[in-house]
Each structure stands twice: as C-alpha cells, then as structure tokens.
Amino acid sequence: MSAIEIAAVSKVYAGGVRAVSDVSLSIADGEFIVLVGPSGCGKSTLLRMIAGLETITSGTVAIGGRVVNEVDPAARNIAMVFQNYALYPHMSVYDNLAYGLRNRGVPKADIDARVAEAARMLEIAPFLDRKPRQLSGGQRQRVAMGRAIVRKPDAFLFDEPLSNLDAKLRVSMRGEIRQLQRRLGVTSVYVTHDQLEAMTLADRIVVLNGGRIEQVGRPLDVYHSPASTFVASFIGSPAMNLADAEVAGGAVAIGGQVVASGVGGIADGKLTVGLRAEDILPTPNGAGVPFAVRYIEELGATRLVHGSVEGRHLTMALSPDLPLADEIRITVAADRLHFFDGESGRRVGR
Amino acid sequence: MIDRHPWLDALAHAVLIAGVVLVAFPVYVAFIASTHGPHDFMSGLVPLLPGSEMVANYRAMLTDGLSSSGAPPLGGMLWNSLMMALIIAFGKIAISILSAYAIVYFRFPFRAVAFWMIFVTLMLPVEVRIVPTFKVVADLGLLDSYAGLTVPLIASATATFLFRQFFLTVPDELMEAARIDGAGPLKFFRDVLLPLSRTNIAALFVILFIYGWNQYLWPLMVTTTSSHYTIVMGIKRMSDVADALPQWNVVMTTVVLAMLPPVVVVVGMQRLFVKGLIETEK
Known part of the structure; x- marks a missing residue:
C-alpha cells in the first residue's frame, strides 16, 4: 500500500x-x-x-x-x-x-x-x-x-x-x-x-x-x-442545462430576461449559465416563465420533463405526484445557478 | 440445409455415398491386389475378392524386399519415411510457431519486411527451387542423410501464417495480464500461448505429417543409397521395371503398407484435428 x-x-x-x-x-x-x-x-x-x-x-x-x-x-x-x-x-x-x-x-x-x-x-x-x-x-x-x-x-x-x-x-x-x-x-x-x-x-x-x-x-x-461546462454536462444525469447569457453590471440575462442580479466577480460580456434539472421548480399561480412541455421520461421516483423556454431546450426533474399540463410555469433560485465563462467554459463567480 | 425434407436427406446421402465409393473403390482394389499371386492381375480380369497370397506377399515385402527392382525390404523404407515425416512436421511447427510469435508480439525493425519475405516463399515450393536447393544441400554434404531429406522442406510460410492468424485473435490483455503477473516473453509463450495453440498444432501436425510422408521428388533427388530410400520412392521403383511386367501384387502390398501410418495419424488425431480447424477458442 x-x-x-x-x-x-x-x-x-x-x-x-x-x-x-x-x-x-x-x-x-x-x-x-x-x-x-x-x-x-x-x-x-x-x-x-x-x-x-x-x-x-x-x-x-x-x-x-x-x-x-x-x-x-x-x-x-x-x-x-x-x-x-x-x-x-x-x-x-x-x-x-x-x-x-x-x-x-x-x-x-x-x-x-x-x-x-x-x-x-x-x-x-x-x-x-x-x-x-x-x-x-x-x-x-x-x-x-x-x-x-x-x-x-x-x-x-x-x-x-x-x-x-x-x-x-x-x-x-x-x-x-x-x-x-x-x-x-x-x-x-x-x-x-x-x-x-x-x-x-x-x-x-x-x-x-x-x-x-x-x-x-x-x-x-x-x-x-x-x-x-464540460464537467457540468458530463457529471450528473440528466446533464446540466446550459444556456448562453450576457452579463452587464452584475446582472445576468438570458435572452434579455434577467435571471440573477448583483452577481459579483464576473466581468461584463458573454457567459454560459448552468442549471441542474432538480433546481428548476414549478410555480403554482401564474408566476415564473412559461415552459412548453415536449416529452416526458418516467423514472418512477421522479420524472424528467423535457421542454423549452422561449425556444431554449431545458430538462427538469419533477415529482410524479405533480399534475402536468402542456405548458407549466417555472422559476429558478438565483443562488442555484452556475456561471461559466462564455469563451473558455471555465467556472466563474462563486 | 435449413429445411429438412426426407428426399433432400436421401439426396444428400446418395451424393455422400457416391463420393465415398468413388474414393474407396481404388483403395479396395489395391488391397485385393495385395492378396493375390503375381499373375492374377495380368489375366485381363481384375479380381474383386480377396485371394490366398496375402500372408506370403506381406511377409516377403517386409523381410526381403523386391530385389529384382532394387528395392530394399520395406521396413527400412517405412522407417525412413516415418523419420522424414516426423522431422518435417515437428521442425515446421517449431520454426513457424516461433517466427509467428516474433512477428506478432515483438516490434523490431523490418518486421513487416520479415513477414512478407516469409509470405513470398509461399510462391516458391520445392519444385520451383529444386536445382539451387539441391546444389546447396550437395555442397553442404547432406546428400543421403536425414538432414538433407528434411531441412530444405522445413521452412514453412503456410504454418507461420496460420499461427500468426491465430495469435492475432488472442486478446492483447492476456499478454498484459501475464506481464503484470511477472511472466517474461518466453514464459508467456510457454505457459499461455503454447497451451492455447494446442489444437492448431495438432491440426497442423496431421497435415504436415502427410505432406512429409508423401514427398516424392525431393527424396528421389537427394538419396542415392538404398538405405535412405523412402517408401513413396520405393513404390515408384517397383512399378517401374524394365523388360518385365510389374508385379502388381507386391506393389499394391507396399501401397497398402505405405497408407497405414498416415491413416493411423489421421484417425488418432481426428478429434483434435477437427477442433483445430473449426474452433476459435478464446
């Protein structure tokens, strides 16, 4: 040894x-x-x-x-x-x-x-x-x-x-x-x-x-x-959701929509935002962004829901108890977001 | 056949039986001839039932030979053929398995060249290179010796190629596992590769033994004294008499005796032989 x-x-x-x-x-x-x-x-x-x-x-x-x-x-x-x-x-x-x-x-x-x-x-x-x-x-x-x-x-x-x-x-x-x-x-x-x-x-x-x-x-x-981003997409199943974003003055925006603000330590410019499937949460009464459900993978204990938000593909993990419609509304916790440099893909920020 | 129809089965059997009869009938006639007296086959009517001279024919050929055509007693010739066949078979296997091992498992300069050189010799059988080969053997003073009979026939591209193909199917991990287990190249060869090649060696042995046994032209060239004649040469000498009729009964006696050792080898090694040709054991 x-x-x-x-x-x-x-x-x-x-x-x-x-x-x-x-x-x-x-x-x-x-x-x-x-x-x-x-x-x-x-x-x-x-x-x-x-x-x-x-x-x-x-x-x-x-x-x-x-x-x-x-x-x-x-x-x-x-x-x-x-x-x-x-x-x-x-x-x-x-x-x-x-x-x-x-x-x-x-x-x-x-x-x-x-x-x-x-x-x-x-x-x-x-x-x-x-x-x-x-x-x-x-x-x-x-x-x-x-x-x-x-x-x-x-x-x-x-x-x-x-x-x-x-x-x-x-x-x-x-x-x-x-x-x-x-x-x-x-x-x-x-x-x-x-x-x-x-x-x-x-x-x-x-x-x-x-x-x-x-x-x-x-x-x-x-x-x-x-x-x-490579590790993010390789480790974990389903793979982490990744989306291109811009950051200006500490505000991170995906397609013009600000998903996190007051983020420190990131220079302005291009960014890749990562989000685990289990960190996406459905919202009950009309709050959040609309999520169009495309197809569902039933895993028994959980269900993987594939769909899109404003044309961006997204996978989320939901409890099978929740009722599902063709379109649901979702939200994410800003502190669960992962930030990667838009060019190199290396982790930035936290 | 995927479908089994009774009449297809019958047809298959008919074809096979016809084939067997075609092959076996001449052998049967040869055996019958060896049991008759010297004149029965000259009568114009070939007998198809055994005669009464069997014991006498075989005893005469084994003890005295046929002095009129310069053939020594068969015992010596059978022994020479046996030695020749065995030395060629074992020599070919030993050399080709080692060269295949070198070509497959070792990286050395001109490895591909070495392989192709061996491969090219496939196109140069003894008959093609017989004059230069005879010159070399004669200059080395190997005429009338077992060495002269066998050494030029031992190098074998076919066997090398066969072993090479087999070694290529052995997974590399086996060699790596052996390396980690502390087995050097020779130990790996002896402990792993050789036991795995067992059936291939057996199959090759059968083929090469018969190849060696049936050699005719080369022994005819390099042997001049009757003590080194082989049985196949002997048969030819007996049937090739001048100013007389060949004694077919004793020629056929010799033929039957000459057939026995290859038959024994094939029957004795049949199981391994078939296994070696069809099986890819991993």
Whole structure:
C-alpha cells in the first residue's frame, strides 16, 4: 500500500497523437480515485502508464515514493483488472490466481493460503477447479478481482472492469468493489466512462477531457461546483442545462430576461449559465416563465420533463405526484445557478 | 440445409455415398491386389475378392524386399519415411510457431519486411527451387542423410501464417495480464500461448505429417543409397521395371503398407484435428 505521485505526465504516440497532456495528480495511500471521461480522453492511457504497459513520453510516475518510469510492470507491484477479465482460458481458477505468485517464487503453502483467503472473500471457493469458460460473467469478474487480491499489491488498477456485465450485476459488483477496497485499504485507480460509477465509487473523481484534467475533487464537490461546462454536462444525469447569457453590471440575462442580479466577480460580456434539472421548480399561480412541455421520461421516483423556454431546450426533474399540463410555469433560485465563462467554459463567480 | 425434407436427406446421402465409393473403390482394389499371386492381375480380369497370397506377399515385402527392382525390404523404407515425416512436421511447427510469435508480439525493425519475405516463399515450393536447393544441400554434404531429406522442406510460410492468424485473435490483455503477473516473453509463450495453440498444432501436425510422408521428388533427388530410400520412392521403383511386367501384387502390398501410418495419424488425431480447424477458442 502506498501513494502514487503523477507529475507532469504526457503521452505522445508514434504517429504524433497526444493522448495525455501534462497530467499531474497526487493519490494518497489507500485512496480510491476514479478517472472518468468520454472515449479517447486518455483515461485508459494514463492508467496503463501507471501499470507500465505504456511507456511514458515525459514526466514521472512514482509509486510508494519510487519513480517507476523504467520499471517493469511486474516489478511495480501493482495488480490490474481488465475489462474483458483477461483470465488465462486454459488454466483453472486456482491456477489463474496462483500463476503470478508462482512466477514470483512464493512458497506453495503460502500460495494455497492466499488463494483460499481470496476465494473465501470473493465467494469463488466452489469454482477453484473450473475453467474460466465454465463461469458466468460475474464469476469471471470475481476471479479477475481475486487474481489482483492474492498479489497483495501496492495498488489496484481497474480498467472499466464492469462494462461487460449486465446492468443489475454491475450495480452489485460496484458495491462489492467499494467494500473490498475499504476493507483492504489498497490505493486504487479506476477507469470508467460511466459517471454514475465514478460518483458512487470514488473518494475523488478525476474528470479528463482531451488528455487533460478538467477537474479533481470529491464526487459531491464535482457535482455541485463543476469547474467547466464540460464537467457540468458530463457529471450528473440528466446533464446540466446550459444556456448562453450576457452579463452587464452584475446582472445576468438570458435572452434579455434577467435571471440573477448583483452577481459579483464576473466581468461584463458573454457567459454560459448552468442549471441542474432538480433546481428548476414549478410555480403554482401564474408566476415564473412559461415552459412548453415536449416529452416526458418516467423514472418512477421522479420524472424528467423535457421542454423549452422561449425556444431554449431545458430538462427538469419533477415529482410524479405533480399534475402536468402542456405548458407549466417555472422559476429558478438565483443562488442555484452556475456561471461559466462564455469563451473558455471555465467556472466563474462563486 | 435449413429445411429438412426426407428426399433432400436421401439426396444428400446418395451424393455422400457416391463420393465415398468413388474414393474407396481404388483403395479396395489395391488391397485385393495385395492378396493375390503375381499373375492374377495380368489375366485381363481384375479380381474383386480377396485371394490366398496375402500372408506370403506381406511377409516377403517386409523381410526381403523386391530385389529384382532394387528395392530394399520395406521396413527400412517405412522407417525412413516415418523419420522424414516426423522431422518435417515437428521442425515446421517449431520454426513457424516461433517466427509467428516474433512477428506478432515483438516490434523490431523490418518486421513487416520479415513477414512478407516469409509470405513470398509461399510462391516458391520445392519444385520451383529444386536445382539451387539441391546444389546447396550437395555442397553442404547432406546428400543421403536425414538432414538433407528434411531441412530444405522445413521452412514453412503456410504454418507461420496460420499461427500468426491465430495469435492475432488472442486478446492483447492476456499478454498484459501475464506481464503484470511477472511472466517474461518466453514464459508467456510457454505457459499461455503454447497451451492455447494446442489444437492448431495438432491440426497442423496431421497435415504436415502427410505432406512429409508423401514427398516424392525431393527424396528421389537427394538419396542415392538404398538405405535412405523412402517408401513413396520405393513404390515408384517397383512399378517401374524394365523388360518385365510389374508385379502388381507386391506393389499394391507396399501401397497398402505405405497408407497405414498416415491413416493411423489421421484417425488418432481426428478429434483434435477437427477442433483445430473449426474452433476459435478464446
């Protein structure tokens, strides 16, 4: 168990493609970090550089205080869980778990004990003699986890480990991974494109976009104060509503209508205003602005209402108890608005 | 067939039976011939029922050979053919699986060139390069030896290509998992790739064994002493007699004996062979 220090790391592929640009990140001992971002944002590349499967173009990666840029993957004492599990198909579950230990010359009795412990923890003890193809997806996933656990590594690296599972299994495995990581206290780096996985698993989320870090923070901090329009639209479901606005003298106006005034610390000019679906409230008696309902997504506990205000698309979350008409009137609390620079998309103001 | 009609089934069976008869009948005639005396096949009427000379024919060929046409006893020739077929099969598999491994898993300068060089040799079978190859083998003093019989036939683009295609289907993550598990290149090859290639190796072995066993032209070129003759050469020498009629009964005895080892290999490895050709196990 140890901290991971990533300092100014970049990756440029032979063809000149820049996958990761100047990423710096300190991961504390025992912390669960989730790298999240859309396809091609460099999150897997970053993980593979920590693992040693990808060379580092510039910058340094240190695990437990030791710079590992030139260290072989096996000597970094990390364990990795792959998206397609990467179990050795011709070996039994036991041999899959034991293979790495045998290669390191761990004594036979010790291997037995470690495999038995991991199998008990993951409830795969009955399958130790089976081949991977005789197991279900969830069981294979457990075996892949087991292979990581028996190594007693300094860090777990997860590369989208749940994306091959069905939705229900994904939720339960997510909980198990979280509990297991808490119990073992092993530093973990987890790559996913699923913002929900990121929110539920992480101690800290790292949002990546185009090979750069957009924001690092605790899940709720990222949710409640996204650092850019990219983060705002990526984290949270449904995505945050964004609208172009102008600011003059502290008054923010969307299409000429002032939605907030007395806002400090923002220079006059173009602005992007963000608003979470749940922060839009219906108003009872003719107050607020008219909202034309276009279609509704029923989620059971809540309902997502898509529609428009003066031609601008807007999504709001409503309680299913409320009656719904073709047009309702809505309002927003000015203190729930997020402001982003109109040019750069970076957060401004509060 | 998606629809199952009784008459379609019958037609399928009829076609298959016709095919089997077409292939099997000459083999049957060869076997019948090997059980008759020397003159029965010269009478103008081909017998279709077993004769009485079977034991005598087989014993004579296995112990004495056919001295009149310079053929040694079959035992030695069968042994030579077996050695040749086995060395070629194992040699081809060993070399091609290693070169495929190098081409697929290692990045080195001129990798693509190396692959295409191997690929191009597909167009140069032994028959095309036989004169230069003979010159090389003769200069190396390899005439009349197992090395001379086998080495020029061992390099195999087909097998390399087959293994390459198989290795490309093995997920990269498997290699990465092995790297993290502390397996170096050779360990990964031995512990993961080789066991996964098991069925492919078996299928190739069957094909290559028969290829090696059936070699005719090359052994004819490089062997001059009867102690290195192969069985396929022997058959040709026996049927090719001057100023006399070929003794078809003993020629056919030899043919039947020469057929047995490939049959044993095919039957013995049939299950793996079929698996290796149809299965893409992951």
